[in-house]
Amino acid sequence: MILGRFYRSDRGGAFLLAGLFVLAVVVPVLNLAVPESSPFHLSTYTVTLIGKYLCYALLALALDLIWGYCGILSLGHGAFFALGGYAMGMYLMRQIGDRGVYGNPDLPDFMVFLNWQELPWYWLGFDMFWFAMLMVVLVPGLLAFVFGWFSFRSRVTGVYLAIITQALTFALMLAFFRNEMGFGGNNGMTDFKDILGFDLQADGTRVALFLASVITLAVSYVICRFIINSKLGRVIVAIRDAESRTRFVGYQVERYKLWLFVFSAVLAGIAGALYVPQVGIINPGEFAPLNSIELVIWVAVGGRGMLYGAVLGALLVNYAKTYFTAAFPELWLFALGALFVLVTIFLPKGLVGLWKRKRDTEP
Amino acid sequence: MYSFRKHSVFFSLLILLGLCGFSLPAVADFDAAVQALNSKSFSKKADAIIALAETGDEKAPVVLQAMLDSRLYYRKSDRRVVIVEKIDGGFRLADAATAQPLGEAGRRAVKKIGINNKLRGLLRDTLARLSLTSKDPAQRLAAAKIMLGNVNAATKPVLAEALARETDADIREVLETAAAMSDLENDDRTVRLRAVRLLDGSLEPEVRNRLNRLLEIEADQEIAAAVQQAIKSIEFKLKFNGFIETVFFGLSLGSVLLLAAIGLAITFGVMGVINMAHGELIMLGAYTTYLVQLLMPNHIEWSILVAIPAAFMVSGLFGIAIERGVIRFLYGRPLETLLATFGVSLLLQQLVRTTVSAQNVTVENPAWLSGSLEINAALSLTYNRLYILLFCLLVFFALMLILKKTSLGLQVRAVSQNRAMARAMGIRSKWVDAMTFGLGSGIAGVAGVALSQLTNVGPNMGQAYIIDSFMVVVFGGVGNLWGALVGAMSLGVANKILEPWSGAVLAKILVLVFIILFIQKRPRGLFPQKGRNAEN
Numbered sequence: 001m002i003l004g005r006f007y008r009s010d011r012g013g014a015f016l017l018a019g020l021f022v023l024a025v026v027v028p029v030l031n032l033a034v035p036e037s038s039p040f041h042l043s044t045y046t047v048t049l050i051g052k053y054l055c056y057a058l059l060a061l062a063l064d065l066i067w068g069y070c071g072i073l074s075l076g077h078g079a080f081f082a083l084g085g086y087a088m089g090m091y092l093m094r095q096i097g098d099r100g101v102y103g104n105p106d107l108p109d110f111m112v113f114l115n116w117q118e119l120p121w122y123w124l125g126f127d128m129f130w131f132a133m134l135m136v137v138l139v140p141g142l143l144a145f146v147f148g149w150f151s152f153r154s155r156v157t158g159v160y161l162a163i164i165t166q167a168l169t170f171a172l173m174l175a176f177f178r179n180e181m182g183f184g185g186n187n188g189m190t191d192f193k194d195i196l197g198f199d200l201q202a203d204g205t206r207v208a209l210f211l212a213s214v215i216t217l218a219v220s221y222v223i224c225r226f227i228i229n230s231k232l233g234r235v236i237v238a239i240r241d242a243e244s245r246t247r248f249v250g251y252q253v254e255r256y257k258l259w260l261f262v263f264s265a266v267l268a269g270i271a272g273a274l275y276v277p278q279v280g281i282i283n284p285g286e287f288a289p290l291n292s293i294e295l296v297i298w299v300a301v302g303g304r305g306m307l308y309g310a311v312l313g314a315l316l317v318n319y320a321k322t323y324f325t326a327a328f329p330e331l332w333l334f335a336l337g338a339l340f341v342l343v344t345i346f347l348p349k350g351l352v353g354l355w356k357r358k359r360d361t362e363p
Numbered sequence: 364m365y366s367f368r369k370h371s372v373f374f375s376l377l378i379l380l381g382l383c384g385f386s387l388p389a390v391a392d393f394d395a396a397v398q399a400l401n402s403k404s405f406s407k408k409a410d411a412i413i414a415l416a417e418t419g420d421e422k423a424p425v426v427l428q429a430m431l432d433s434r435l436y437y438r439k440s441d442r443r444v445v446i447v448e449k450i451d452g453g454f455r456l457a458d459a460a461t462a463q464p465l466g467e468a469g470r471r472a473v474k475k476i477g478i479n480n481k482l483r484g485l486l487r488d489t490l491a492r493l494s495l496t497s498k499d500p501a502q503r504l505a506a507a508k509i510m511l512g513n514v515n516a517a518t519k520p521v522l523a524e525a526l527a528r529e530t531d532a533d534i535r536e537v538l539e540t541a542a543a544m545s546d547l548e549n550d551d552r553t554v555r556l557r558a559v560r561l562l563d564g565s566l567e568p569e570v571r572n573r574l575n576r577l578l579e580i581e582a583d584q585e586i587a588a589a590v591q592q593a594i595k596s597i598e599f600k601l602k603f604n605g606f607i608e609t610v611f612f613g614l615s616l617g618s619v620l621l622l623a624a625i626g627l628a629i630t631f632g633v634m635g636v637i638n639m640a641h642g643e644l645i646m647l648g649a650y651t652t653y654l655v656q657l658l659m660p661n662h663i664e665w666s667i668l669v670a671i672p673a674a675f676m677v678s679g680l681f682g683i684a685i686e687r688g689v690i691r692f693l694y695g696r697p698l699e700t701l702l703a704t705f706g707v708s709l710l711l712q713q714l715v716r717t718t719v720s721a722q723n724v725t726v727e728n729p730a731w732l733s734g735s736l737e738i739n740a741a742l743s744l745t746y747n748r749l750y751i752l753l754f755c756l757l758v759f760f761a762l763m764l765i766l767k768k769t770s771l772g773l774q775v776r777a778v779s780q781n782r783a784m785a786r787a788m789g790i791r792s793k794w795v796d797a798m799t800f801g802l803g804s805g806i807a808g809v810a811g812v813a814l815s816q817l818t819n820v821g822p823n824m825g826q827a828y829i830i831d832s833f834m835v836v837v838f839g840g841v842g843n844l845w846g847a848l849v850g851a852m853s854l855g856v857a858n859k860i861l862e863p864w865s866g867a868v869l870a871k872i873l874v875l876v877f878i879i880l881f882i883q884k885r886p887r888g889l890f891p892q893k894g895r896n897a898e899n
Contacts, residue, residue, distance in 0.1 A: 073698045150883040159637055159697045160886060163833045164879050170830050171875040174868050289830065293705055300702060333713035340706020344699040345692050 012308040012352065013225055017218055023050070024214045028207045044203050048278050051210040053318050055275040058217050060298045060314035061307060062267035065224050067296070068305030069233065070260055071240035073158070076165030077268050078292035079172050080140035082282070084269025086176075086183060087139055089282040090123060091132030092192040092200075099193055109191075110184045120182045129196055136273040137266050144265030145258065152254040152261070157243070166289050173287035188283025195277050206278070213274050217311070220267055224307055227263075236260055297336070300343050303350025313350060393420045397444050397460040400430065401437045401476055408478070409485055416489045424493045426459050431486045435459065436473040447473060495525040500534065507537040511569045514545035540565050544573055556586050563593040564600055566741040571597050604741040609859050615748040617855025618755035619817065621848060622810035623828040624835035625759060628847040629803035630682075631836055633766075633779045634796065636690055637701040640708040641832060642825025644804045647681060648674035648811020649820040650715060653724050664729045667812065674808035681711070682804020686797050708825065715822045723821035732816055751813050758809060763844060765802070775799045779842070834878050840888030850889060854878075 027050065030042035059081050066072040098105040102112040106119055125131040147168060151161060179185035198205045227233050238246045239253050247253045276282045285291075294317075302313020317339070324332040347354060396418055399411035412430075415423050429435045429446045436447045438456070445465060447454035454473060456465040478486070487509070494506035507525075514522055522545070526538045539561065546558035559577075562570050574594050581587045623645060630638045638644075651674040656666045685707055693700045732750060737743040766772035774795045777785040786792050818824065831854075839850030854874060861870035885891070 073701075147879075150880070154883045154886055156882055156886050159701065160837065160882060162698065162701060163830075163837060164882055167830055167834060167875050167879055171872045171879075174872050174875075178868055290826075293702075296702060297706075330713070330717060333709050333716075337706040337709030337713065340709065341689055341703045344703040344706070345689065348699070 009229070010225060012306060013221065016221065016308040016311060020214050020218045024211060027210060031207055032203060044206050047206055047210050049322065051206075051213045051278045052275065053315050054210075054213040054217050055271045055278070056295075056298065056318050057311040057314040058213070058220055058271035058274070059268050059295060060302070060310040061217070061220055061224060062264040062271065063295055064299045064302075064304055064307055064310035065227075065267070066260055066264045067299060068307075068310070069228060069240060070236050070257060071243075072257065072261060073162045073296070074165045074261075074264075075162045075289065075292050075296065076167075076169035077264070077295055078289075079165075079169035079287055080144060080265040080268035081272040081275070082172070082176075082284075082286035083140045083143065084136045084272030085276040085282040085286060086189075086272075087126075087132055087135040087269070088273035088276040089189040089192075090126040090135075090183075091129060092195060092277060093189050094123075094127040095195065096191065096193050100191070108184070108189070110179075110187065110189075111182070114179060116182075123182070133273070136269050140265040140269030140272075141262050144262045148258045148261040152257045166292065169287050169292055170289050173284050173289075176284035176287060184283070186284065188281060188285075190281040190283075192277065192280055200277060200280065209274070209278050213278070216270060216274060220270075221307060221311070224267075227260075228307070232256070294336070297340055297343070299350075301339060301347075301350055303347075303352030303354075306350075306352050309350050309352035312352065316351070393418045393422070394460040397426060398442075400426075400435065400459075401442065401444050405479055405482060408476075408482060412482070412485055412489055416493060422460075422462060424490060425462075427486055427490050427493070429459070430476065430478060431483060431490070433475060433478075435476045437476060438465075438468070438473055440472065444476070445473065492521045495521065496528075500531055503529070503531070504534050504537065507534050507541065508567075510541040511537065511544060511567055514541055519545055537567075540567060540570060544570065547573060547577055552583055552586060555583075556589060559586060559589045559593055563589075564596050566597070566600060566604065566739050571601075601741055604739070608742055608744075609863075610856060611744055611748070613856030613859035614852060615752055615855070616858055617852035618748075618752040619814065620831055620835050620855055621759065621851035622751070622755045622813050623807075624832040624847050624851055625755075625762065625844070626803040626805075626807035626810065627832045627836050628839075628844055629762070629806065630800055631833075632842040632844070632847070633775060634799055634803075635697070635779075635841075636686075636694075636800065637697055637704065638685070638690075638800075638803075639701055639705040639829060640685060640711060640825075641804075641807055642827070642829035643708045643711040644678045644682060644807035644825070645811040645814060645828055646715065646820075646822065646825040647678050647711065648808030649726065649815040649824060650719060650724070650811075651677045651808065652812045652815040653719075653726050653820060656727055663727050664731065666727075667729055667732070667816070670812045671809055674812045675805040676808075678808025678811065679801040679805030682807070683797050683801040685804070686800035690800070691793070691796065708829075712822045712825070719822075721822065723819045726815040726820050728816055747816050751817065754813055758806060759844070759848060762802075762806065766844070771795075771798060771802075834875070836888075837882060838878050838888055840890035843888070843890045846888055846890035 027042060027047055030040055031044060031047050034041045059077065062080075063074065063077050066074060093108045096108065100109040100112075102109055104112050107116060111119070126135070147165075151164070156164065175181055176183055176188075177186055183189070192200050194200055195205065195209075198208070200206075228236075235246065235251055235256055238251075239256060243253060272282075272286075295314075298314040298317045299310045300313070301317055302311065303309030320335070321332065324335055343350065349356070393415070396411055396415040399414065400408055402408050402411060412427065415426065426435065426446070434447055435444065436454070436456075437444050443465075444459040445456040446459050447456055450467065453467055453469045455467050456473070457463065458465055491506045491509045494502045495510070497503055497506070503525075510522060522538060522542055526535065526542060529535050529538060543558040543561040546554050547562075549555050549558070559574070562574065571594065574590050574597070578587060578590050578594065581590060623642075626644070627638065627641050630636050630641070652667070652670040655670040655673055656663060659666055659669065685704065689703050689707060690700055693703060728747065732747045735743040735745040736749060766775060774785070774790050775798075777788070777790055778792050778795045778799075782792055785795075814820075814824070814828075818827075835847055835851045835854060838854065839846030839848070857877075858870050858874050861873055865873065882888075
């Protein structure tokens, strides 16, 4: 009954969840149960690649929530993603223990290299998984709260907000490039060994991380859909369409925006935390403004304000990126650039919008 | 005619003979002195050096310099003193006395004329003395500076003599400082006191070191107090000059920011179009400079002057193409404009990468842009930064003039204030849009020419400026050129003042954070637009 109602109210979402379910079943089976000699075997590399796309999809979902439904264009969402990733990276770094190049049981290699004597205070506690996970949620959330509280209270909107969020991620990138910050500087963190005692290179761990990504994406989708369909969601859409009117009706616009912004940042942080153990590295390049803008185009290509559009866009664009950068490395930036221009001019509602329009015109 | 020529030949021969007769002893002296440099003992060498300097021959400094640089050798076969130049597998020789080339020789055929530290000191003093009497003022000034703190009993009369003869005020000042420094060692306390007073406020680094040393050994209370006073005033002056230098660096950075932002102030400020490809238009201007220099490799001096209008045209045309091809479909949708122009920026970057090169290219600096303007011993301003500061102000006021005094400027302002009304008055608003955008883009190109003289030119150079430019425009107040000027200059100076105690990167972060906080407090910038226009 509930499923049927869900299908009728959100057909795209139902397809998405079904697709994710299929992925969750088929991919582990093809990777673990099918022998390597079989043509149906899925290599661990591919599993990790799909897992990476799913992390991007979660990030796109987070952006679509605030851009598509509340009209807040953040050009700095990559910063929250990277902060979540760094929190996870710090946990994985502590797990290396004395297996590093210098064999120091307490200090990560880069700190030994910099002649540091003891662990800085902000690294304390990261050897515990629960603490690291708490930080994955808290750090991006707190930054988003402080930033959003200042911005929304003084009614910084539209283009101005876009530019200062870009400045935010740029400033963070410059900061994380500094060795003195104690986050590995230019090289970031890598050479991770294991997570919760499981070897990161093992197929089983990879598949488990993949499953975690699928489940997180599906749960996040359902939560986002729930928020959008609730009364809260209606107020948020009202803010997007007529901010002043909503304010005059009596809603505290700033609170709604701030709440949604923080939630979106937390989702982005979780995406980053899932991303790092799968790709095995985190460095300040993740803060680059270009990454955050690319993220916006994923959402725009898929179709904003539809949630599943963002997921679709992230998967498609990233698959295209993997394909192009391998086959025609010269062409990728041309293709990406053209995508930006063409999608904004000809596909304001993205690919999903195109499909919907077609369906609406043929009754 | 014929007879005259015959006579003239005769006369010249006579003169030549006379000359030879007259100068032969001098040449002989010089030659003897040069050969004496190759004596066995160091004291004899010292005598030869003094004798050489006394001949007054103009080749003497060359020989002495060669000796100081360990390039003075003698040939083993005939013991002639030669000046050598290192080549592969041996030396190229020239006779020290006559400067005649003597061909090449192997390493074994010649032997170095050794010197010790005492001789080195003597050589330096002698060279300084010789150049103090040189005809070239620049050489005299350089020699005078060497004298600072190096005056001893032997050179003191030379200094007094040079001081009596010198007419150039700058050189006199240095010589007087040198004389005063040597007076600091005088036994007479009134002479010492006078010398300290004279040195008060001198910016030469040697003077400060010397005074600091004197402070430690000076027994006389009054002089010690005077020395302390002098050091204090020198340090104050140095601090002041350092401050001026910091401000200059700040203004220079500000002028770069302003150049990058000024085109944006037009397209974003006046038209309200977010052009993320602005940085790439700057990059195109820089590449135009590069191409112009490739086309006229023999006239690098003039290339910049050619590149300025060329870059204006190139970037301007690209700008018009972007406006006509992309932006005009997106008026009134600022966020979409932002994304589409970002796509354009990627296209332009890749275009440059595939057509020119993915690596940075070298743009040469014309000679008149290198070097520096020396204000005093503690402060010198480099010409390229100085010119760019002036150039940036020139561009700024030219743009101001265009917007305020030309009919295009009038139409631009009319369209930006009220599009519908402007159209009703018969202004072709679409044409004005294209022209305005072209103007802003063209100025970005001109900025690229200036930046090519300061930084690396590569496909990514535009990205470094885009965030800064937006910051300047937003900080200064959108739609306000004066705001951009004040914003750029204050951000530049703030950055450079923060730099010494926080490091360059942290200074940049602090400035960014400051702007982010500032925007929260005053969302419409330093100089917000007033009136009806401010509402939307």
